[in-house]
Amino acid sequence: MPGNRHWLLLRAGGVVFVLWAAATITFFALRLVPGDPAEAILGGPGSQAGPEALEQVRREYGLDQPLVVQYLTYLGRLVTGDLGQSYSLHKPVLTAIGEQFGATLTLALVSLVLAWALATGLAAWSVRGGRVAWAIGSGLELVAAAVPHFWLATVLILFFSLTLGILPPVSVPGPLGIVLPALTMAIPLAGFLGQVMRESLLTAMESPFVTTARARGESEVRIFWRHTLRHAAIPAVGLSGWAFGSLISGAVVVESVFARQGLGRSLLSAVQLRDVTLVTGIVLVVALAYTVMTLVTDLADRVIDPRTRAVAE
Amino acid sequence: MPSRRFSRPRAAVVVTAAVALLLAACSPGGGTSGEPSGEPVTGGTLTYASGDAEPSCLDPHVGGNYPQALIATQYLESLVSLDEDGEVIPWLATEWDVSDDGLEWEFTLRDDVTFTDGTPFDAEAVAANIAHVQDPATASSTGYLALAKIKDVVAVDDHLVRLEMSAPDSALLESLSQVWVAMESPKALERSQEENCAAPVGTGPFVVDTWERQDSVTLVRNDDYNSPPADVAEATEGSDLPYLDSIVWRFIPDSASRYAALQSGEVQVIDNAQPDTIRSAESDDAIEELDAPRPGAANRIELNSGKAPFDDERVREAFIRSVNVDDGIQSLFFGTAERSYSPLSSVEPLGLSLPDLFTVDFTVDTDAASDLLDDAGWAERDADGYRVKDGERLSLDFPVSTNQSIPAEQSLFEQIQADAKTAGFEVNLQPLDLSSWYGVLAENDYDLVSAPYTKVGPDVLRILYHSDSITPAPSGYFANLAQVDDAELDDLLTQASATSDADERAALYEQAQQIILEGYYILPLYDQQNHFLRSSTVQGLRAMPTVSTPTFAGAWLAP
C-alpha cells in the first residue's frame, strides 16, 4: 500500500540520520580521549608505541589536518566500510567485528525468543491461575527483572552444570551451548517483558471483545491464543527494540562469563585494552544493528496491529 | 605486558650435550603431573581452557607473552631445550659449539625435519627466523631482547649455522630454548603479518588448523612429527607422537566458568587455576594438579625509592615491617603458594633467600616500624590515624594492573593496605587497565607496584635493578620500578652478566641480591604462580622445563 512506502522511506531516512549522528559522536569520543590521539588509537600509554608508529598513525588518520578535514575523512572512510585498524587485534576493525557479529546476533535473538516464551508463559499462567498464581507470577517477574546478569550466570552454572550436570557451563558448539547464556540474558528480560505483558494481558482479558468471543461459544484456550495474546503482545513487541539493545548490553557480561564468541566480549577486552578504534567501531555497528532492529520492530508492530497502519494512512 | 624471559642460569657452557642428555633422560619428574598410568592411547580430542587473554597473534615472535608461549609450545619448536635438571639438551639442533672469545656460535641442525607446510628445516630457516625476530616490523619484544646480542647469522652449509655475537652472551642457549624465538617456516614468515599471526607454521607435534576468534584455536595432529626434544624422544622411543588427534584451545577468562567447565568435563585441562579450587581438587579423584612455577623473578612488591616517602630507607623498612604477608598468603592461597624471601623464583638455583629480613613478628616489628617512622620524621598522626609530616599524609599510591594480577593477589594487596593503615600508612589501591597502568608508571605516579617481570635466569636482576633501567625507553617504559640507583649494585650486575665462571657468577648475584633485599627495595611475595588442573583422564602431560608451559606432545586421553 502507498502508505507503507512513504513510511518506510521516512524511516530509512531516520536510520541514515541516526547513523550519521552516531558516527559523529564516536568521532568526537575518539578525540576526547585525553592525551595524544595517535597514541590513543594505538592503545594509550601502554602501547609503548615508537615515534615511527605514532607518525604513521598520524598520517593515516590525517591527525595533522584541521579537525573538519579529519571529520570528513572519517565519514568518508565509514561510507566505504573502513572503521580503522585495531591495534590490539592487528587487523581491520570491520574484519574483527565481522568475525564476532554473528555470534552475538544469534545469542541476542535466541535470548529474545526465549525471553518472549518465558514472559508469555508466565504471564498467561499467572493471569489465569487465580490469586496465588498472580502473586507468584508478579513476584517472579519482579525478582527476574532485578537480577544482575553476572550473578544469574553464576547461579545457573552452579545449578544446571555443577549440581544437575545437564548443561555445559561454557559455550560449546551446537545448540546445547547456547542454552545457559541465552537463559541468563532471557530471564531478566522476561521479567521486564512479563510485567508489561501481564498488565496488557489482563486488560485484554477484561475487554468486551473477549466477552463477545465467550458468548460465541469459544473455549478459554482458543480465546487466549486467538485474541488476548495478540493484544498483550503489542506493547511488548514495541519493547523489543529496546530489549535488543539491553541484550547487547547483557552480552558484554554474558559472553565473558560463558566464554562465548561475540561483540560483547570484544568490546569488553577493547575497553580494558583501551582499543579506542575497536570500541568506537563496535559501538557504531551496534547502533546500526539497533536502529535496524527498531525498524523491524516497528514493521512487526504494523503487521500485528493494523491500527497503527490505519492511523498512518 | 609480555612477560619477558631469559634462559635459566646454567653454570657451564655446554659444549656437547649428549652426555647430559643420557643422564637426564633417566629421571623425568618435577614438571610432570603425576605418574602416567597404563599404556598410551592414540587418538581423541583434548580441550584446553586458558584463562589468559586470547593472544592477538599466534606467532610468539610478535610481541611475545606467556599466553602466546602456552599455545605456541604445541606447534613450534626451538633449537635447544632443557631437561628436568635444567641442562641444555638438543632439539632441532643436535650439537653446538662456541668460540673461545664467546663471539661465535655454531649449531649443527637436524637434517630430517620439515615444517608442516613442507618447507625443509635448514640453516637458512634459522637465519630467516632470527632475522624475523630482529626485524622492527615484527614488533617482537621478548624474543628481540633474548637475541639482542646476535649480530649476524651465517648459513655455513645446509645444516650448520653460525651466530656471530656483538658481545659474549653466556645465556644464549637458554635464550634460544624459549618458545618466543622458536623456529617457523621461512616460507610462512613471508606472508603478511595478519596471515602469519592467524596460523604460524612450525615443526611441532600439532598444526594450527582454525582460529575462531574469542572462542578457540583448533590444533590438529602433525602426522609427520619426528622432532621431539631429546629427553622426550628418549622416553617415548618407538611411539608415534603425538597421541592426540587434535586439541581445542579455548579461552575462558572467567575463572569460575573455567573450573566449572573442567568439573563438568567440557574441558580436560585448565590453566590459571584458583587457589581454592586447587585445594578442593585435591579431594577430587577426577581432577589432578600440575604445578609449574615460572622461573625468573619472584612476584614482589616494588617500593619506589626514587621519590618521597620511599626515598628514605627507614620508611621502606617500616613499611615492610608493618605488613603481615605470611598469614595472608597462607589463607588466600590455601597453601598452594610458598612465601618467597628472594628476588628470584624458587626454581632459580642462584636465588638468595633472606627469610629473617621479611618474617614479621608483630609484637616486635610494629614497634620497630613505629620507631623508624618517628625517626624519619613521620611522628604525628592525623584524625584518620595516618602519619603526617609537614602537614602531608603518609600516602602511598599503589597502581594495580588488573590484567596481570590474579584475584587472590589483589586480595593480598587489600590486606597489606589494611595492615599498613595500622602503622599509619595510607595505601591507595588503584586497579587499572594495562594501558592506564603503564601510563601511571611512566608518569612516576606510584609508590608501590607489583610488576611480574619475567626473564629466565639471574640476569633478570640486571634488567630489573640496574640503574640504566630507570631511564625510560622511548615508549616511556622502564623496568627498574623500585628505581634502585646503587653504583655498587650496577657493578655487580654488569660483571655477573659478562663472566663465564659459574662460581664467580653465583657469588656476584648473591651479593647483588643481598643489596636489593637489605635495602628494603622490594617485598618478595611468592613465585609466579602457574597452576594447571587436569582431568585425571589426561595422561602424560608435562610442563616444559624451559618456560614451564605444558606440552601435549606426549599426552593422551585415558579411556
Place this chain on the structure above:
Amino acid sequence: MSRARVGGLRFTVAEAVAAVFLLLLVVAALWPGLLAPGDPLAVSHADAFQPPSLAHLFGTDESGRDIYTRVVHGASESLRIGVLATAIGIGLAIVLGFVAGLGPRWLDFGTTRVVEVLFAFPGLLLALLFIVVTGPGLLSSTIAVGLATAPGYARIIRSQVRRTASAEFIEAARVLGRGRLWITARHILPNVTAALFVLATLGLGQAIIWVSSLSYLGLGAVPPAAEWGAMLAAGRTYIANFWWMTFFPGLAIVASAAAATVIGRGIQKRNRSGA
C-alpha cells in the same frame, strides 16, 4: 491480595515489605553503624572464608572481613551511586524532555532526534564508550550510567509532557484565560513530577544493577570498598567453594532493585487512580 492499612493508606503486603526494606536501606546508608557496628574493612586472616554463622551472619570473605557488615556498609555506596546516577539521568532527561515536549515543533523535532540517536546506543555501550574516553572509576561509571539512562527517561518525560499538555484540563485552563507559563508551572510540571518520581524509583534499582555490573567488569568501584557489585565480582572467583561471598551481596542488589520497583509501581498505581 492481602492488604494492610497504615494511617489511612492501603498497602499490599509486598509494598509494606518493600517499604520496610528500603527504610532499612536508607538507615544502612546514612548510619550503617546502627545495623552493623563492625568495621567493613577489618582484615582478619584467621577468619577468612568462614561460612555464615551466628558470629558472621553472612559469613566472611577472603580477607576475613564480615560480609554482613560489608553488605550493610555497602548500602551507602550502592545507594549513593544509584541515586546519583538516576539523578544525572533524570536531570538530563528533564531538560531534554521539557524542551521537546513544550518547545516549538522544530525544537521538539531536533531534540527528539538527539534522544533517538542516544537511544540507539544500548545503555551499557554508551557507558563503556564514556568510560573508555574518561577512564574507569566509580565516578565516571556513575556518570556513564546516568548518561546511558537519560535517553530512555527523556522519551518518557517528553511523552508525559506532551500527553499532559494535550489533556482536556489544559484546554479548560486555557479557556479560563491562563497563560502558557502558568499552565506549565501549575498543571504540567506537577503532573509530570509525579510520573518522574515513579521513574526515579524504578530507575534506582536498575542503576544499582548497572553500576554493580560495571564494578563487576572492573570498571567501577575500587577495592576494598564495600560496594555490592565489587563484592560480587571479588566473590565470584570463589563461587565453587564459598557461595556466600556472592550470594549475599547479590541478594542485596536483587532485593533493593525489587523493592524500589515495588514501591515505584505502587506509587504509579496510586497516581493513576488519583489517590
Place this chain on the structure above:
Amino acid sequence: MSRVEGTSATPGEAVPDRPVLDVRDLVVSFSGRRVVDGVSLQVAAGECVAIVGESGSGKSVTARSVVGLAGEGARVSAARLSVAGQDVLSLSGRRLRKLRGGTVGLIAQDALVSLDPLRPVGREIADTLALHTDLDAAARRARTVALLERVGLPDAELRAGQRPGQLSGGQRQRALIAAGIAADPRLVVADEPTTALDQPVQAGVLRLLGQLRDEGTGVLLISHDLSVVLGIADRVLVMTDGVVVEEGTPAEVFERPGHPYTRKLVDAVPAGRPRGESLSVSAGALPPSAGPGVGERSDGRSKSADTATDSTFDGTDAGERVLVEARGLSRVFHVGGREIVATDDVSFTLRAGRTLGLVGESGSGKSTTARLLLGLEHPDAGEVALLGEPWNPLPEARRRPRRHLIGAVFQDALSSFDPRWTVGAVLADAITRGRSLRPGPVRAQIADLLNTVGLDPALATRRPLHLSGGQRQRVSVARALAAEPRVLVLDEPVSALDVSVQAQVLDLLDRLQRERDLAYLLITHDLGVALHMSDDLAVMQEGRIIEQGPASTVFEDAEHPYARQLRDAVRL
C-alpha cells in the same frame, strides 16, 4: 407469558407453549452483594422483551446470566433459568459453549471494543460458524458474506476483510449483529446495541432487530434509553437495584407509569418535550438509592411546565442581543500528508438567553467549531466576534482579558480537571483567574457556586475522581460559571450520563440560562436533547452546516438527505 407468535419462521424449533427464555427468581451476587435480586422474565420465540434501567440496575448482569457470563466471581442462582428448554445453570462447560453462540446470540454494546480490533470482522463471524455449524471454510466465507448482506452492510465482500477500526460505528454494530446471529440462534440477547450510535444509525440497527423478531427469533433487548425500546419491544421490564419494578407493554409503561422510578425515567426523556419543561422530578419522589452519590442535593424545586415557560423561550425573537458572531469559519488539519477538512465555511450567531444546538454525527466538525469559538484553535479562514469585537483570530495575549466572557463545559468532565486538584482548588482557580484574592471571600464564593449547581459545599475538599458522573458535570458547570461568563460552550455535556442524571443536568443548565441570560452553544449527537434544549438548531455534516433554523421548524422542509434521515430517526 402472554404472547406466542412468529413461530412460523422456524417451525419445529420453537415449541409454541414453551418460551425460548424462561427465568424465574434469578439472583446474582458478587461477594455477597446482590446485584440481581429475584428477577423473573420470559421471552417467547418471535417476541422482543426489553429491560430498561440505569447503570447499576442489574440489567446487563441479568442478560449475561442467560449465557452463563454473569462475570468473574458471580454467584448465580435461580428457580429456573432455561434457554430453549436447557437448564443453563446445570450445563457443563462444553454444552454451555454450544449454547453460547449456537442457541443464544449475544450482541454487546460498543462494537468498537466488542469486536477484536486486530481481526477482520469476517473472521469473527466465521469463527461462530466454525464453532456451531459443519460448514467448510469456503461455505463459511460465503455464509459470512451473506450474513453481512443480511444485516444491511453494503459491499459485504469487502467489509468481511476489514477490521473494526476501518468500519463506521453503524457498520460495526451491524457486523456484530451478524456475528451474533450467524448460527441462527433462537434467542438474541442485545445488550445496549445502539448506545454511542448516531440517531439515524440507531434507527437502522433497531429496525434490524425488529426484523429478527419478525422472523421468529426471541429478542432480549437491554437498554438504558426508554425511547430506544419504544418502537421495537413487545414488553418492557423496568429494573432498578436488581429488581423489576414495572412490567408491561411499552404503551402501558410510557403512558401510565405505575412505579415512581418508572415515572422518573419517563419524565427524564428529553425527546419530544417542549423547551423549558423540567425533566427531573423532585427529590422526594426519587428512590433514595437511585440518586447519584453522596452529598448531591436534588436540583431544588420541582417546576411545573407552566411556571417554567418563560418569555425567553417562546419564540424566535431576533431582538435578543447578539453575543457571538461566527463568520465563514474554516479549518483544515494536515494529518500524515493528507488534508482533513474539519470545518468549512461555518457561520452562526449566539444570542443572550438563547441556545443554538449543533447536531451531527461524530467527525462532522462539531467539536472543531466549539474549539474555534473558544479560541483554542486558529481558523484558516473566517472569524469570530465576541460582543461585537474581534475574538478569533486574535493573539492570545489580547484575548486573555476577555476570556472570562466565554466558558466551556466538556463532555468528559473528569479529564477536564487536573487529577491532582480538589474541587475547591479547581473552583478557586476559576474564581481568582490569577488575581490575588483573599481566601475568605473565595471560599464563600466556592460554596456559593456549589450551591448554585446543586452540590453540597462540603464537596470542595474532594477530588473529582471520587465524585459521581453527575456531580462532576455539575462541578464542571460551576467552574464555567465562576468567571461570570456571558456565553457557554457545552460540548456533549450529558452524553456520558444516565437518563435521570442527564435530566437533572439539563434542567440545571436550563435554569442557569434563564437566571443569567446566558448564550449557549450546545453540541450533541442526541437529537432529543438538542430539540429539548435549543431555540435554534444547526445540522453539521462533513464540516459544513447543512441546515440551520429555529428548532421547531428546521426539519419541516429539510432538503438535505442527512437532515431528513435525522428527522426520520426522531420520529421512529
